[in-house]
Every structure is written in structure tokens, then in C-alpha cells.
Amino acid sequence: MAPRRLRQLGDPILRARCERVQSPKSAATRLIADDLRDTLRTARKKYAMGRAVAAPQIGAPVRIVFVELDKQRWTMINPEITDVGPEDFLVWDDCFSFPGLLVRVTRAYQATLTYTDLKGKQHTMQLEGPMSELLQHEIDHLDGILALDRATGLDPFAFRSEWEKLHDVAERYGAPKPREIT
Secondary structure, eight states: OOOOOOOTTTTTGGOOOBBBOOOOTSSHHHHHHHHHHHHHHHHHHHOOOSSSSEEETTTBBSSSSEEEEETTEEEEEEEEEEEEEEEEEEEEOOTSSSSEEEEEEEEESSEEEEOOOSSEEEEEEEEEHHEEEEEEEEHHHHTTOGGGBBBBBSOOOOEHHHHHTTTTTEEEEEOOOOOOOO
């Protein structure tokens, strides 16, 4: 269990379609899940962003995603979006594989996700908004697709530091800068 090096744009593993995990309860699967967790926590400190990481981003070409939001965390094995709602929405997407860049993408506002956990139990989740966007992004990684491939609009790219200054953001995901009360 240790943080691994995050693979960056240009690494061929980011373009490979990942293999399904055959043994969700195996020690090898647990090791990758633990390394994903440790890598996510280390990367958050370095980049001040991040809610999830996919196995190919740490060099493992298997269908595993680790998600951590506040005190909730999931290891998702063989996740799959089985249905999407009719509404799309535009978001600025960031990624550990190109951390200084934001990409405007269109995602389904609602999605149904199925996955297996580390105990071999099947789960179904109904996702909306930011969670729907997040899991669509991570599953794209498992299919060798990057947010750059989904760029949309006339000006779909922004440097993260410039975007945050322009939008008066102290931290990613819209946390406003503290201001004095006068």
C-alpha cells in the first residue's frame, strides 16, 4: 500500500481499454484499491483537487475506481453506466492526468451506475449532477477516453490557475475566497 505515480497525458496506458476484474475479493484487487486510495490522498495534497482516481491513472489497466467524498468512500470494481437521463449539463472538468488544465465537457445530468465492491457484492447507484459527472469521467478513463476527447464549445480549454483567478475561486469546485465583512 503506497501512493503510486500518476500517469500523465501522453502515457499510452491512459488510452488503453481496461480489462474486467475477474476476482473482486482477491489480494491483488485489494492492493490496487489500497494504492488508489493512497494515491488519491497524496494527489489531493499536491494539487488541491480530486474526488476519485481510476486504476489506469496509476498504471494498472483494470476496471477499478476509488472515490472519496468527505467521509464516504467507494471502491468500484467493473463499474458501468447502464442508463443516462435525457438532460445534459456543461461542466469544467479537471484531471490528475493533466492537472493544470480544465476542459469544458457535456455530461449526462443523471446516470445509473452498477459496480461490484471488494466483498463481491453488486450495487446500483442513481447519480445526479456532480456525482454523475464524476463517475462518467472515471469510467471514461477505464475505456481509454480522456476529458480532452470530450471538449465542447468554442473555447473549451482553460489553464486552471487563470480560470480560478477569473472566477474568484480560492479552491476548486467553487469555494469562494474569504472576504472581509464591512
